[in-house]
Amino acid sequence: MAVKDVLVVKELQKQLGHKQILKNISFQAVTGDLLVITGPNGAGKTTLLRILAGLLPKSGGEVLWNGAELALDHGRVGYISHQPMLYANLTVQENLRFFGEMYGTMGAERVQELLELVGLWLYRLEMVSVLSRGMQQRLAIARALMADPTLILYDEPFTSLDADGREILRQVFEQHRDRSIQLAITHEPQHFAGLTYRHLGLDGGRVVERGYTHA
Numbered sequence: 001m002a003v004k005d006v007l008v009v010k011e012l013q014k015q016l017g018h019k020q021i022l023k024n025i026s027f028q029a030v031t032g033d034l035l036v037i038t039g040p041n042g043a044g045k046t047t048l049l050r051i052l053a054g055l056l057p058k059s060g061g062e063v064l065w066n067g068a069e070l071a072l073d074h075g076r077v078g079y080i081s082h083q084p085m086l087y088a089n090l091t092v093q094e095n096l097r098f099f100g101e102m103y104g105t106m107g108a109e110r111v112q113e114l115l116e117l118v119g120l121w122l123y124r125l126e127m128v129s130v131l132s133r134g135m136q137q138r139l140a141i142a143r144a145l146m147a148d149p150t151l152i153l154y155d156e157p158f159t160s161l162d163a164d165g166r167e168i169l170r171q172v173f174e175q176h177r178d179r180s181i182q183l184a185i186t187h188e189p190q191h192f193a194g195l196t197y198r199h200l201g202l203d204g205g206r207v208v209e210r211g212y213t214h215a
Helices: 045-052 092-103 108-117 133-145 163-175
Strands: 006-016 019-030 034-038 060-065 077-080 151-155 181-185 197-203 206-213
Touching: 006 045, 019 045, 019 060, 019 181, 019 197, 019 206, 034 045, 045 151, 045 181, 077 133, 092 108, 092 133, 108 133, 108 163, 133 163
Parallel strands: 034 181, 034 197, 077 151, 151 181
Antiparallel strands: 006 019, 006 060, 197 206
């Protein structure tokens, strides 16, 4: 049996000025888990994901990966934002090559595999600046998978995706389930219908377990 990775978030806090955004958030997850996090605007959902991605410092508590503090040097974290975070003056293919070099996972076969996965192989020579917003989001998904991540964080990942794009993303959830921990924040939980996932609610800076939804 393959060894599973373990993510532990323990009494996590985030303070911005006089406002406490996150208040003693605690949960844990293991490889195979898909956690869907919902909550109102301002609940701290994006703040939570940015801390887990190593993009924002925490004010207190612990974020542990297999018992050690999770940080950017962990390396294999995929982060998909509601903003694509791509280089508009590079082609589709050049964007993936650039990020592949950053992650040390550069390879023509890997680039082709991911572009075929998100339905962009035929557009590989197009400049990102001419792509539709939905196509840019598909490329952002491919970019986040370049590192073959063991932790994948999705911030409103269905933003701007059409029906085909939403189905591609659902396939990504399933294809990476057996080798990663996945956390997604969303205002559109209906797009997860038919998937098995664990639902967490975030409100007032606190997390509430809302149980499992099964396919």
